[in-house]
Amino acid sequence: MLRISFYLLLAIVTYLSLRARISGIDIQVNDKIGHALAYFALTVNGGLAFGKKRYIHLAVGLFLFGLIIELLQGLVPGRTSSSLDLLANSTGIVIGLAILFIFGKSILNQFNRFGWIK
16 A cells, blocks of 8 residues: 555656646745655655665665656756755655654554554
8 A cells, every 4th residue: 555655646746747837827835845745755655665674775766766857847848957956855855764764663553553554
């Protein structure tokens, strides 16, 4: 279940990152907070799904994913690449890793307790 939710979240982040901007609709909640939250969620979900032995691989993979997304955004009409977005993504990854290293086992125990994962 956690792996399915990770891949679903990855697909949503990809879509939202690469869709062309629609004129007239411009959400101006701090963009960098959105980046950090998205990559935080990807990191925590992925860490829980794939296990502690893969935390660092996951973090590197998500950083590279974010880098590729930023490069591709330069090709999408109405979008631009931004090194600050990559920094915000990295911040979310680092905070997510910290949460996993500190609370990962207890989060998984709670999921097991409530039957949310098998």
